[in-house]
Amino acid sequence: MNIKCEIMNAQDISRSLNRLTHEILERNHGIGDLVIVGIRNRGDMLAQRIIQRIQDIEGKTVPLGLLDITLYRDDFQRLTDRPVIQETEIVTDINDRKVILVDDVLYTGRTIRAAMDALMDMGRPALIQLAVLVDRGHRELPIKADYVGKNVPTSVTEQVQVKIKEQDGEDQVLLME
Amino acid sequence: MPLKMSDQSVILKNARIFDPQVKLDKVTDIQIRDGKIMDIGPAGAFKGKSIDCTGKIIVPGLMDMHVHLREPGHEHKETIRTGCNAAAAGGFTEICCMPNTSPPIDCRSDVEFIKERSAGHLVDVHPIPAVTVGMAGEKLTEMGDMVEAGAVGFSDDGRPVATAGLLRRAIEYAGMFGKPIIDHCEDPSLAQDGVMHEGRVSTALGMPGIPGIAEDIAVMRDILVAEYTGGTVHIAHVSSAGAVRLIREAKARGVRVTAETCPHYLVLTDEIIRQFDTFTKMNPPLRSETDQQALIGGLKDGTIDAIATDHAPHAYEDKECEFKEAAFGIVGLETALGIMWTHFIDKGILNLENLVRLMSVRPREILNLATNKIEKGAVANLTVIDPEAAWVVDSAAFESKSRNTPFQGWNLKGRAFGVMNRGRMIFPV
């Protein structure tokens, strides 16, 4: 695949996360009962950045959860390759907490469906909200993000590639075709 | 399909005619009439219907002294007819059949049944009836009566002659008719419920083993009884290094012991059982490479007299199961010559004279039968070998009713081009 264009640069990403963080705090009236849960891979890193921003704004730490959804995927039967199962770490009890699920790209909605099933198996949250850096459309399930960094119209043949410094060496969102 | 002819007269042209018994080894023509050898050479001397045998080798007809024909009782595995067809396809003109049918061959009428059923076939069938009535290991059979009807030796094959005392009486009694006792050597207390050779592979697979000494101890017993009585014992399907050594030492002392082994022990070892292929299960079992080398040594120095196949046909369902549950035995009539030629003659480990002695001359001598020489006036009992024929073992094409061969798909060189016996012959068109 080739790069078609750059959707976001490092600064764009940073600004989006700033806004997302403020929106989350605004909608939830502060950090009470909040848990930020990032979906592996990259959603967890974005979640960490949001937590850092909350710390900067509110001066308090919000618990982080890391979620691996491998075992909840609905395309498992079709894969010949077994995905490596990564650790799911949710230190806090999520019962009756407000869970902010964080992922890099929202596309078909299947990943979010799997993540919600996984969360439900771990407890009964008071509510789940969804924050994504990029929403590229083409939903296959009735799922909608509560907080969106950038809406990007795409065709199904294109791919959105999110690079995060911690993993990929730089912050960047690319449209590939 | 091979052409089956029973012509009055035929000339086999331009073959290498080889018979060490009469020191014959030359390329020429041979004229057969009314089932007898009219004349040998010179080339081009004879006129009439001929078969071009250029590049082929004519040897005295091969004999397999250890075959299970399964009739009566297990006709779904093999019949006397299909067994004879398989023998002819494999290059044999004579076979001996073992008594472990149902009921066992243990009286004159059983022997006559086999003789009648096989009459008219190119392949001569010589019954080897049981030593004991019902193969039960107790009462001796009416050996005299059966020898008169065509029995050539006695065996409780499938199991050993039960006790040393019984073996002593059997050897003494059969000796009156000049016939050997043929023993399946296995000490049951050592073999127990073993299903393969005991050694490295059985240890790796966790399978109950049959140790080599289960065979050795029985062979030693037989040798001592033969020595004591001065009688004759023939050790069937020798598979262990220990047995080869004991037989070699006994022969050196002058004990009247003879022995056969089978092609599969010479080219396969227990290593192949790691695949759990039930077509590699037989008794005695495939043993180690040490045993295999000892057997080859025994062939070279004459300790082992004969090659026999222990042709043991089994139905599909007898083998299509867990290894432990599978029947012992494999078919061998149609692969023996190809295996021996490819792996021993072609490689120069044995020569043609060894082969003729192992597969034609010695089996007849062991059973005290007249040997078939290639000479003027003799019965034309011949096997024509094509030493260059390259072929692939395809069990689906076997004449035998059964398919249980471990050699499926093997590339072999050398096979029977044709056979001829008592005026009947099978040659390709």
Added chain:
Amino acid sequence: MQLEIRHLLGLEGVSREDITLILDTAESFKKVLERPIPKVPTLRGKTVANLFFEPSTRTRFSFELAEKRVSADTVNFSASTSSVLKGETLKDTARNIEAMKIDFVVMRHSAPGAPHFLARCLNSVIINAGDGAHEHPTQALLDMMTMREQFTSLEGLKVIVVGDIEHSRVARSNIYGLVTMGAHVGVCGPATMIPRQMEDLGVTVYPAIEDALAEADVLNILRIQLERQKQALFPSLREYRNLFGITLERLDRTGRDIMIMHPGPINRGVELDSNVADGDYSVILDQVTNGVAVRMAVLYLLGGERQKLEGDDHAA
């Protein structure tokens, strides 16, 4: 990631990479087992047939639990209720069950190689739950997982299997797996129960228990079968205990810390004393827990879409 193997028939010949992947995956599943709802939907829609031709309580229970924990449907078939008694062949039994659309067959059978035979006749994934005295791969995997938890690496670890080696599938699978993983494996037991050419499997034979105790990091103690007395393999349980029983006194005398394992069920006071089985160095119950995780991992890793394998029938 993908396993090289298509079935789990045994550990002989299974690569270090495959074993490591199974053990790593099992650790993830162990965490799943610690969740409030210890179940994941991964193998929803897959069906596992548990064919047990030999009685077994714990292995079967562990497999069944693992299957349920990954949301597979399970059906059970045991010899006592089976058509085996009616003379049906293994192949027919298995093919009949497969015709009901089965994805996995977990089999316990008394004949070595029975699962290998099945793998040739069926298209399902075959998991060997013990074939005669041959292999019991999931037991060895759970043993290795338990050892790895304590020692972090199996490399160089000294593991000695004690008891009836000849008739033990646990011993063989442990040997194959551990040798592949770089452990030093020893066996110790009565001479009548050490099979011929044992050293060829890459193990050291210790004739006396004291020599084994002086070197072992881990003792994997096998259950002694009473019926072996009839085969003249040992004279009495009393003498067995005297010569090979793992007692606290014996362990104390070494002054060493030795991890104690046992595949169960234990003959307390024969091969293993109660105060050792229940003592500080015993990991016997961890083995049981890990058994479920390992079996979940195996089902997960073997459970995806796969190409149909060529039939390897004898049928002509």
